[in-house]
Amino acid sequence: MSEIIDSMPWNCGDDDCEQKWHLRNFWAYEDGTFSVDEYADGDHHDIEFSELPDGDDVAASWREYHQHVAETGQDPLGQFSVKATRSERQRWEVKFARTIAGPMVVEMRRAGRRYQHGWEVPGQVADYLNISKEIGKRARVQGVTNDDLEDLGFRFYVWQVLHIDVLQVRPSYIVERELKSAARKALRTA
Ligand SMILES: [Zn+2]
Numbered sequence: 001m002s003e004i005i006d007s008m009p010w011n012c013g014d015d016d017c018e019q020k021w022h023l024r025n026f027w028a029y030e031d032g033t034f035s036v037d038e039y040a041d042g043d044h045h046d047i048e049f050s051e052l053p054d055g056d057d058v059a060a061s062w063r064e065y066h067q068h069v070a071e072t073g074q075d076p077l078g079q080f081s082v083k084a085t086r087s088e089r090q091r092w093e094v095k096f097a098r099t100i101a102g103p104m105v106v107e108m109r110r111a112g113r114r115y116q117h118g119w120e121v122p123g124q125v126a127d128y129l130n131i132s133k134e135i136g137k138r139a140r141v142q143g144v145t146n147d148d149l150e151d152l153g154f155r156f157y158v159w160q161v162l163h164i165d166v167l168q169v170r171p172s173y174i175v176e177r178e179l180k181s182a183a184r185k186a187l188r189t190a
Contacts, residue, residue, distance in 0.1 A: 001030045006058050007040075009065035009077055021065060021076045026052055063190060069183035073176025080182040084175055085167050092125065093159045096141070096149060103149045103156075105131055105139035124166045 006026040013020070023040040026047075034052060035044040053061075069075050075082070095107040108115040108125075115121045118131040118139035126132070131139040141149070146156075154160050 002027055006053055008053060008058055008061040009079075010061060011064075011068075019076045021068065023077055059190065063187065066183045066186045066190070070180050070187060073179045075179050075183075080179055080186075082175055082178045082182060084170060086170050088166050088168050090125075090164050090166050092162045092164055094129070094162055095159055096154060096156050098146045098156045099140075101140055103141040103144060103146050105129060105141060109159075122166065125164055128162075128164045 004025045005028045008024045008026075009021055010024050011020050012022060022038065025037045025040050027035045027037065027044065029035070034047050034049060036047050036051075037044045065077065065079070069080065090110060092108060092110045094105055097104045097106045105118065106116070108121055117135075118126055118137065119133045119135045121129075121131075121133075123133060129139075130142045130144075132142075144152075149156075
């Protein structure tokens with residue numbers, strides 16, 4: 001049996017290190033020995049009981065980290081649950097053609113814009129329809145036959161409405177603002 005008894009964020013200050021902040025984990029073992037894992041990467045070295053941090057050291061390290069997040073809006077250790085993406089339901093219209101090779105997307109439109117090739121539509125929409133985004137390739141719907149598509153209630157050569165859930169990256173200024181606010185709250189309640 002072994003367990004993490006304390007975790008402390010620390011800043012390596014290394015110019016070559018993009019993350020700068022790391023988590024230092026202190027481990028206790030059943031035989032009464034201790035170790036520290038400086039980068040929380042599984043690379044341990046043994047320490048004495050006297051080298052373990054006290055509660056004030058741990059609290060101070062977290063305060064310092066939360067101050068960093070409150071000032072920069074960056075959370076390199078992923079301590080705050082602020083979502084970087086959100087799901088958006090989009091209304092697309094699609095026109096299918098019946099071909100010998102199976103159903104083909106011949107035209108799509110959304111929000112006043114027309115798309116005539118698979119490679120023009122966003123990747124997540126192409127994935128949803130299971131069409132290739134490769135330039136020069138026809139937008140054949142993979143994995144279904146013409147009959148399958150009709151069985152699903154779709155018709156050929158007329159506009160068909162599809163609602164597609166697309167994951168959007170949230171603007172970074174909003175994510176940063178929420179991280180700053182979450183970190184300030186953590187500092188107040190610490
Ligand atoms: Zn580093």
